[in-house]
Amino acid sequence: MAAPIVSFSRNAAFIRGCSQLCRRTKRPLSRTACFSKCSKSLSTSVPVRHDYDLVVIGGGSGGLACSKEAAQLGARVLVLDYVDPSPRGSRWGLGGCCVNVGCIPKKLMHHAALLGHAIHDAKKYGWNVHVDPTIDWSTLTTVVQQHVKSLNWGHRVQLKDKQVDYQNAKGSLVDAHTVRMLSASGQETTVTGNNIVLAVGGRPKYPDIPGAMEYAITSDDLFMLDRPPGKTLVIGASYVSLECAGFLTGLGFPTTVMIRSLPLRGFDRQMADLVTDHMEGSGTRFLRQHVPMAIDKMDNGQLQVVWRDGNGQQGGDTFDTVMMAVGRFANTGTLGLDTVGVEWYSESGKVIGQVENPEQSSVPNIYAIGDILHGRPELTPVAIKAGRLLAHRLFAGTHEHMDYDKVPTTVFTPLEYGSVGLSEEAALERFGSENVEVYHAFYKPLEFYIPERDASQCYVKAVCKLDGDQEIVGLHFLGPNAGEVTQGFAVALRSGLTYQQMVSSVGIHPTCAEEVVKMGITKRSGLDPTVTGC
Template identity: 65%
Template sequence: MLRGFGARPARDGSERTSDPLPSLEGVIAHLRLLPPPPAAPGAGSGSCRGRSYDLLVIGGGSGGLACAKEAAQFGRKVAVMDYVEPSPQGTSWGLGGTCVNVGCIPKKLMHQAALLGSALKDAQHYGWNISQPVHHTWSVMAQGVQNYVKSLNWGHRVQLQEKKVKYFNIKGSFSDPHTVCGLTKAGKETVVTADNIVIATGGRPKYPMDVAGALEYGITSDDLFWLKESPGKTLVVGASYVSLECAGFLTGIGLDTTVMMRSVPLRGFDQQMASLVTEHMESYGTKFLKRCFPTKVEKLKSNRLQVTWKNADLDTEETDSFDTVMWAVGRAPDTKTLNLETVGVKTNSETGKIIVDASEATSVPHIYAVGDITEGRPELTPTAIAAGKLLAQRLFGQSSELMDYDNVPTTVFAPLEYGCVGLSEEAAVQRYGSDNIEVYHAFYKPLEFTVAERDATQCYMKMVCLREREQRILGLHFIGPNAGEVIQGFALGIKCGATYPQMMKTVGIHPTCAEEVTKLHITKRSGLDATVTGC
């Protein structure tokens, strides 16, 4: 209501409505006397004045959404700013971040498609009559996966609306420590101000810029899950879990797939387990070009891609042609357009990641960061979600609880899954010394592999423990079916400080693969055969 006009409070507190309405000329004259409204900080000359929020989250992935929704639970005014820059190949997607759109969710569904292919082969040994040849149709799988992902995009939009979180589909950048501005697709400037800002923009796949033709002709995981047609004969370059998981399910649905690795597989994971994963993939049908690195990609008249690479071991140059070349050579934080240096947010010059303290705070008070964009944190969806929620609780819920990044379980969804929690054997030895470490291990055969006569050579587990006193468990590593489901339960025990004697007192569920963990008794130090036989 305009000041000085309309209904006025009466002396008894009620509202007087009997005053005559002012004339239009009177309103205009009054407005001329009012001072101009204050400009929003950093609003500049944009067509939209700044909006003020208690919390602005930049990035609509797992960590950012979790933080925003949790903050809204405390009745705070919250906004989320998210924009997906299309990949160099033009692929884009909706709200939800990497995990929902081009990561965990489509990856696990396509991994499931590959597992079903293996199950069809097993089924014949169990009496099922499967007509041959069995054929996989990429477009049917892709449509089903993409439809599910789109339903998750919509679900996130609905959740934000229900929690009264404002959503801006805008790529923003800082203009000052409290102000973020950006342009809509229509070119309209939007300026948002907030008391607290959380950066959660995640990462995007890297391209090897020293390889001619890499950007023009290659794809990444940002594109693979949204392909309408089969990628055909595929070269996957990289030794990361992204590389091995994608190559694994491509092989599993019947595609000719090759992995090119410059160095060791699954760097950062236990290297004995990593070797077993790649050994199984080779026996499963994935080809490996080890100690090789590409030098150029060229498009042939047939539209196939000719790749030239060097073999470091043989010191030779080799070539082959593929239908698709996929780069899985690492990920980079998506920070380039944020203008972080202007507001003083410090980053690691080598990785580009944002430096944060134990409370997820950056070098600038009231600016925080969570998820893959932060230095020294695991690049995992559940850790980003947990960190985002805890941050909101500290900001608005009078909590002081910090995120605990120790003993975070994870799984590599290779054809034979690898799950782990805690320290690798190498990390344990480095931290405590080899004389202070005891490793219990076993090769085992899943019961479901027996009738189907499946090879179980790489089904293996090991428990890394301290030797002294209670023999506290430092790490558990498991390769086999449903590794994620197996490790999840044991992760609780290890988080709570479980010891080897406690594990041995745990009764296993028979007949399962997980029960073998409760029966580990052969140490590496003993040199005895670690193969499990019988019950």
């Protein structure tokens, strides 16, 4: 365990500064980075002995970003990370959900599916492709997991380079400054920190039906499944459900999605419907207004699923794989939040932040970032930025907080959906229909013409305030490379982009992104928004 150091009042450090040399750079510490013992220059401070300036519980994107940034600012930092195996026994290394069982393997498999589609297109472009492509699941999962493991190792190296201490141990709160560490071997020790950051992320939920825990997998298991999934049922309407179902269909596995109510709840409704329309047109089967009732394993190894439809009628089918994607819960159950008085929602397990300081819990020196923070987007870049800004507030005296408004995101379904800002429904509710103008267009990517691909769901719309130059409060793009298109426009929206500024811009031709700056037809007009020429 690291030797104890003395943490002083942050305000006193800022006021008086320090002439002591930084233990890492061997250069004088700046006024705002002084957090080491120095009784001469900080004689008015009351020393409190703690092992670390910062203890981070959770080694995902947010926790790692916060810990490395804090170390760069001169703080002594410890990161604790331990992954409980999934009910099916899947386990992984440092880096959290995004690296191991989320964004990274998902995007790689999504790209693998797009490559298969591109091979079909290539024939129309003159390529001599003599056989229809088939996927080797073992090769795909092997190369994906090799990349994931390289990222696991890279995170270990980065922590060591920045002199962040790391323990593969489960952390829980003993009091406001003490953390209990439980190692994989069962050894229990404690460590103290002046500040504690909770960044333990979330895990997939299972519905309370017979056979779910015993026989179904989740996204925690899919990317390292040791056999091809075969005929697959994906249960859930979340973006995780649709993304996984989309690439499984694209990889050649017969895939069905079971939805209880609305797909992509929380996203723009029109865009969500277009996403599922395209998926159905691409071969994914949908069971709408269905709920699972039971899963059982048959003698031949297949899974028998029984469900109930919206009319109360019972039905069923057999599948090789059943995947649950019915939502996630905050992984806070073993943190001991009640022990130290951290307020949280029992329904979701999420920590309640303060109004003026969203990442601060009800205990002043305990913070929460990432997916466990109530009411905030569950997105990797959000956790990373929030963690870095928190480190600067704690150890560099800054006052900048994470701005959770107009955060862009993309759903990596076969036809990608990028969005930033308000949905059309949210804008109408907030401003009233008489104060909202919606510009929109259906378009066809140039690349779709030769292979005669269906483009009836390629669509873009801007949700604007009606007054003045018409500030854009929401932008939605459905089409190829939606994430790449949306990112740049997200910067513009955060800078107050108006419709007049957007349409005064010159598009890059021929691209899909240019359709955003060419929109000139409003929903209010009732005119056909289909793009018919350059």
